[in-house]
Amino acid sequence: MTISRSEYKKMADKASPGTTYGKNLFFAFLVGGAICVLGQALVNFYMRSGMDIKEARAWVSITLIGLSALLTALKVYDNIAKFAGAGTLVPITGFANSIVAPAMEFKSEGYVVGIGGKMFVIAGPVLVYSTSAAILYGLIVWFFHLY
Known part of the structure; x- marks a missing residue:
């Protein structure tokens, strides 16, 4: 059976799902923004606890990385990522997820080959x-003395 190019295009268009750019953009903005709001709330919390701004920001990074690693290990982060798309990839939490997810997937292969070997597959x-x-x-900066 031979089909023409236009018939193939009609079949492909019918089988392909529609795009939802607006919805995806909204949820990515919403969740990514919520992660950033959480980060700012943590900065404020740590500063009220007596830390200076530099130390508070360092602890926020540590907290967000630890929280995203924990949520990835509990298989919660993937559900958030399905809902939010790129909103979870851009902040520091997405990087932590990209390290922990392959490690959790291959943990049955052992600590060295499974977790250690697969941890940096994506990252x-x-x-x-x-x-x-x-x-x-x-x-480049050193060569052209641009500082």
Whole structure:
């Protein structure tokens, strides 16, 4: 059976789900914003506890990373990510999720091969390219004395 290009396009359009860019954008903004609001609330909390701004921000990063790692281990973070899409990827919580999720998936293979070996499957390239970009940027600044 041979079908024409236009018939194939009609079949593909019928089988493809519609796009929901507006809804996806709204939920990404809502959840990403909520994560940032939580971060600011934690900064305020830590500063009221007696920390200076620099120390409070460091503890916020630690808290958000730990919270997202815990939610990933409990399989809650994935449900939030399905709902929010990119809203959970951009903040620091998304990076923590990208490290913990593969480790949890392969934990049955053991600590070294499973958790240790798979932990940086997704995050590894990010670390390599961000470190390489930082070195390249540093060399450009050093070469042209742009500081």
